[in-house]
Amino acid sequence: MFTLQMVAIMLIVLGLSNVLWSGTWADFSMNMLGGRTPAGWGMLGGSIALLAGLAIVLSKPPQDGFLIIGTIVGWLMIAKGSLWLVLPPLVMRMIPQRASTFAMLNVIWGVLAIAAGGVLIWAIDQSGGLALLTP
Numbered sequence: 001m002f003t004l005q006m007v008a009i010m011l012i013v014l015g016l017s018n019v020l021w022s023g024t025w026a027d028f029s030m031n032m033l034g035g036r037t038p039a040g041w042g043m044l045g046g047s048i049a050l051l052a053g054l055a056i057v058l059s060k061p062p063q064d065g066f067l068i069i070g071t072i073v074g075w076l077m078i079a080k081g082s083l084w085l086v087l088p089p090l091v092m093r094m095i096p097q098r099a100s101t102f103a104m105l106n107v108i109w110g111v112l113a114i115a116a117g118g119v120l121i122w123a124i125d126q127s128g129g130l131a132l133l134t135p
Contacts, residue, residue, distance in 0.1 A: 001129035003059040004070040008120040011073065015113030018106040026102035033095065039088035046084025053077030066123035069116055 018025055032041045056074030063071060083091050096102050124130045 001062070001124060001127075003056055004061045004067060004120060004124055005130070007056060007061075007070040007073050008117045008124065011113040011117030011120065015110040015115075015117060018110030018113065020110075022103040022106035022110070023099075025106045026099040029095075029102055030099045033092075033097075039092055042084045042088055042091060046081040046088075048081070049077045050081025050085065053079075053081060062127070062129075064123075064127065066119050067127065069120045069123070073116070 032038060035041070053074045053076070056070060057078065061067065061070045061074075096105065121130070
């Protein structure tokens, strides 16, 4: 359950950050993409995503009901990391080129992440495994 709690908190905090600071995230992303080695930044982020996804999936979190969200997030992180590391030109072509589009996508992703994190915390609590709120 510890891994699922980490995933839930990660989703909520990153989601809030993307909703509250979507313009800042968009500017940061646009600046990275406008540099000399934009794919290099993506490959670095892909390495981190791959490692985090593997840590989640290989810890074998419970698969009951909504608890499967943790495993799905892990597999999505593995897919993202693998794509950045193996096919960076393809991923670069899929990235929006306008900051306003990037900001809108950050808000959408943020809302989805907050919702998934909330559902995951609820599912952990329902299974009796929410150690964060117990003394």
